[in-house]
Amino acid sequence: MMTLDTYLASDGAKSLTALAAEIAISKGRLSQLRHSIDWPPDLALKVESATSGAINASSISKIIAAAREAPAQDAAA
16 A cells, blocks of 8 residues: 555655645645545545556545445445
């Protein structure tokens, strides 16, 4: 599982400032989420897109993880 903190430490990662600008939130707010694994779903999806999937929204948002699991559970029923 890659958090924002591990992403920022990886080679070729965007900077916190660049990522914040790309997902249209303040650098301070993004910094608050740096170590979090319970992001708001909209921000989790934005950061997943901005990092080309390096950070999986399911790994940082419980709501996204549940939503992505739901179709698989429905198909198994």
